[in-house]
Amino acid sequence: MNAPLPSDPLDAHIARRAADRPPAVEVLSAEKIFANGTRALAPIDLTIAEGEFLTLIGPSGCGKSTLLKLIANLIQPSDGRILWWRGDSGQVGQDGRGLAFVFQEPTLMPWARVDTNVRLPLDLADVPRGKADPRVSDAIARVGLSAFARHYPRQLSGGMKMRVSIARALATDPNLLLMDEPFGALDEFTRNKLDDDLIKLWWERKLTTVFVTHSIYEAVFLSTRIVVLAANPGRIFRTMTIDEPQPRGQDFRDSARFAAYCRELSTWLAEASLPSASGATP
Amino acid sequence: MKPLLQSETFVRIAAPLAVGVVLLAVWEIGCRLGSIPVYLFPKPSDIFASLIKNGPSLLRALLITLRITLQAFAAAVVLGTLIAFMFVQSRAIEVSLFPYAVLLQVTPIVAIAPLIIILVKNTQLSLTVCATLVALFPIISNTTLGLRSVDPGLASYFRMNRASRLKTLVRLRIPGALPYFFGGLRISSGLALIGAVVAEFVAGTGGRSSGLAYEILDAGFQLDIPRMFAALFLITVTGVLLFGAMVGLSKLALSNWHESELGAEA
Ligand SMILES: Nc1ncnc2c1ncn2[C@@H]1O[C@H](COP(=O)(O)OP(=O)(O)OP(=O)(O)O)[C@@H](O)[C@H]1O
Numbered sequence: 001m002n003a004p005l006p007s008d009p010l011d012a013h014i015a016r017r018a019a020d021r022p023p024a025v026e027v028l029s030a031e032k033i034f035a036n037g038t039r040a041l042a043p044i045d046l047t048i049a050e051g052e053f054l055t056l057i058g059p060s061g062c063g064k065s066t067l068l069k070l071i072a073n074l075i076q077p078s079d080g081r082i083l084w085w086r087g088d089s090g091q092v093g094q095d096g097r098g099l100a101f102v103f104q105e106p107t108l109m110p111w112a113r114v115d116t117n118v119r120l121p122l123d124l125a126d127v128p129r130g131k132a133d134p135r136v137s138d139a140i141a142r143v144g145l146s147a148f149a150r151h152y153p154r155q156l157s158g159g160m161k162m163r164v165s166i167a168r169a170l171a172t173d174p175n176l177l178l179m180d181e182p183f184g185a186l187d188e189f190t191r192n193k194l195d196d197d198l199i200k201l202w203w204e205r206k207l208t209t210v211f212v213t214h215s216i217y218e219a220v221f222l223s224t225r226i227v228v229l230a231a232n233p234g235r236i237f238r239t240m241t242i243d244e245p246q247p248r249g250q251d252f253r254d255s256a257r258f259a260a261y262c263r264e265l266s267t268w269l270a271e272a273s274l275p276s277a278s279g280a281t282p
Numbered sequence: 283m284k285p286l287l288q289s290e291t292f293v294r295i296a297a298p299l300a301v302g303v304v305l306l307a308v309w310e311i312g313c314r315l316g317s318i319p320v321y322l323f324p325k326p327s328d329i330f331a332s333l334i335k336n337g338p339s340l341l342r343a344l345l346i347t348l349r350i351t352l353q354a355f356a357a358a359v360v361l362g363t364l365i366a367f368m369f370v371q372s373r374a375i376e377v378s379l380f381p382y383a384v385l386l387q388v389t390p391i392v393a394i395a396p397l398i399i400i401l402v403k404n405t406q407l408s409l410t411v412c413a414t415l416v417a418l419f420p421i422i423s424n425t426t427l428g429l430r431s432v433d434p435g436l437a438s439y440f441r442m443n444r445a446s447r448l449k450t451l452v453r454l455r456i457p458g459a460l461p462y463f464f465g466g467l468r469i470s471s472g473l474a475l476i477g478a479v480v481a482e483f484v485a486g487t488g489g490r491s492s493g494l495a496y497e498i499l500d501a502g503f504q505l506d507i508p509r510m511f512a513a514l515f516l517i518t519v520t521g522v523l524l525f526g527a528m529v530g531l532s533k534l535a536l537s538n539w540h541e542s543e544l545g546a547e548a
């Protein structure tokens with residue numbers, strides 16, 4: 001059923017690197033069939049090592065969001081299981097095992113100022129104000145919005161709102177950051193700017209990040225590893241490792257290697273979208 | 283500083299005022315030219331004179347009507363909000379009780395007012411009950427709608443963070459419902475006044491009331507048409523002021539974030 005992983009030397013390389021660090025998330029033959037019978041994911045095996053920046057990319061409807069939600073423990077697999085830090089979901093949220101999810105939309109409370117919005121997860125977890133406030137202003141500073149802490153969401157641009165949403169995720173001091181097309185609605189210039197900020201944050205904070213995008217450039221720029229999914233049913237088509245010095249900046253975007261990665265990824269995506277790549281022939 | 287004519291607030295106050303002055307002038311001049319008798323259709327100046335002459339009694343009547351209106355409005359807000367909270371607790375409660383709220387809404391108050399006035403001995407109280415029944419529905423339906431209209435993204439964010447029912451209510455549902463709630467307040471404040479006056483009419487025909495409606499009835503019996511108009515004028519002014527107060531309140535509460543209350547700069 002599963003498309004066999006190509007046995008090129010890259011994969012041996014991945015295996016070596018992943019073994020260097022303990023896994024943050026292990027997806028073990030996890031499968032998802034929705035109540036209406038849609039087989040969104042065929043059994044998937046995927047190990048995400050601590051500190052990795054892993055990007056899921058693939059044609060629309062191939063199950064990227066579903067896989068991310070499984071990893072976030074927002075939905076349960078129909079079969080197989082997911083391990084977080086080698087244990088079950090019970091330990092998610094413990095010290096050093098925080099998880100934060102950033103949606104495609106900023107999903108801010110329009111009636112609350114930026115700082116109140118960022119403090120929301122801490123308020124919901126009953127963190128006392130004295131402890132929460134420094135973390136909130138730190139998170140707001142990290143996304144460069146200190147001057148806007150007392151503004152309302154409607155007074156911010158789309159990109160700024162998205163940054164507030166990221167600050168809200170950072171305020172919980174997560175170890176695992178899951179993002180579903182967070183910059184999908186933004187123009188390319190703003191997106192590049194936010195990508196630069198994100199990769200810096202990821203590097204400074206040693207975050208493990210799982211990122212979903214439709215943009216080949218964004219995937220290549222950010223990721224240490226890219227997983228290309230194919231649809232019907234959703235499954236891993238191929239995996240690409242981007243072994244480039246960190247933290248990356250504009251010089252990487254301008255490099256010939258960047259263009260080469262993009263070209264190859266784009267070919268893979270085209271292959272993954274072909275009907276012949278489909279596993280399930282009705 | 284913008285020129286006065288372009289200032290939003292100035293135009294909003296001055297334009298309707300100008301229309302009012304013109305209408306009053308046409309009315310006054312028309313009555314004078316046609317020499318229409320006062321007992322048929324009084325001139326604005328007659329009404330104004332009557333307002334001054336009957337000032338004390340009209341004012342007393344106004345206070346009575348106003349008290350009933352405010353009591354009923356307050357009761358409707360408290361009761362309506364509580365019922366709305368009950369409705370959103372479970373679909374079953376809402377489905378089984380909402381038709382009765384609608385029933386309440388479509389039953390004409392003049393039809394049940396006599397019954398209530400007979401059943402409730404205290405006139406003040408019976409009038410308040412009538413007016414409350416009239417004012418209740420917009421609060422219930424608007425607040426229920428508001429409490430249900432939660433942004434699905436935010437709702438799943440709260441769920442993801444394992445927020446308790448109470449926290450979700452206080453931090454998500456209630457703030458999100460405020461614009462709807464204030465919309466309900468605006469409608470309901472006017473209805474409370476209408477309900478109070480209608481109930482007074484019904485009670486007044488039995489000689490058991492003394493509010494503005496009674497003044498109108500009494501003036502009608504005595505063919506004192508200017509006094510009738512003066513009372514009517516007071517009712518209208520009260521309604522407008524109530525509505526204005528609700529608009530101000532909603533502005534105060536929502537001005538920072540809700541589209542409906544954003545000024546021209548937004
Ligand atoms: N709650 C659900 N119930 C039934 N089917 C669902 C549900 N959620 C997703 N699906 C189906 O599962 C498949 C994968 O959906 P998913 O949202 O994971 O795709 P995606 O890769 O994120 O797509 P996109 O790039 O458009 O966001 C689709 O065929 C979709 O119709």
Ligand SMILES: [Mg+2]
Pocket residue numbers: 064065066180
């Ligand atoms: Mg998706």
